[in-house]
Amino acid sequence: MEAAVAGATEGLDVGVVVNNAEAAYGHPYAKYFHEVDDESIECILRVNVNAAVWVTKGVIDGMLKKKRGAIVNIGSGSTVFVSSFPLQTLYASTKA
Numbered sequence: 001m002e003a004a005v006a007g008a009t010e011g012l013d014v015g016v017v018v019n020n021a022e023a024a025y026g027h028p029y030a031k032y033f034h035e036v037d038d039e040s041i042e043c044i045l046r047v048n049v050n051a052a053v054w055v056t057k058g059v060i061d062g063m064l065k066k067k068r069g070a071i072v073n074i075g076s077g078s079t080v081f082v083s084s085f086p087l088q089t090l091y092a093s094t095k096a
Contacts, residue, residue, distance in 0.1 A: 001050075005058025011052030013058045022095060023047035039046040041090060048094035 025031060026042040056071055063069030077096035 001054040002057045005055055006061070009059055009062070014069065016070045016072065017055060017059055018072045018074065019052035019055060020072075021047050021051050021075070023090060023093075024091040026061060032086060033089040036090060043089050044094060048091070 012059060023044045023046075027046065040090050059069075060071070063071075076092065
């Protein structure tokens with residue numbers, strides 16, 4: 001995955017990366033964690049966690065070589081503003 005991202009950005013002067021992608025279950029209805037199917041769990045983990053990790057890993061070497069660049073990771077207020085978010089447990093934990 002790292003090589004795919006590095007290849008896709010080869011020749012580009014990547015100065016800023018904003019990891020803001022998100023996936024959540026619950027459309028049209030939110031669910032308790034034990035009700036969420038495995039496919040939805042895998043999708044949320046791939047988008048909310050893995051994508052940010054691999055995109056960052058794919059561009060960071062170029063930033064370090066140039067000694068400049070910024071990586072911004074966008075979280076979610078759902079982990080702070082709602083003390084208990086039982087219908088979006090996986091989303092809240094992956095966007096903390």
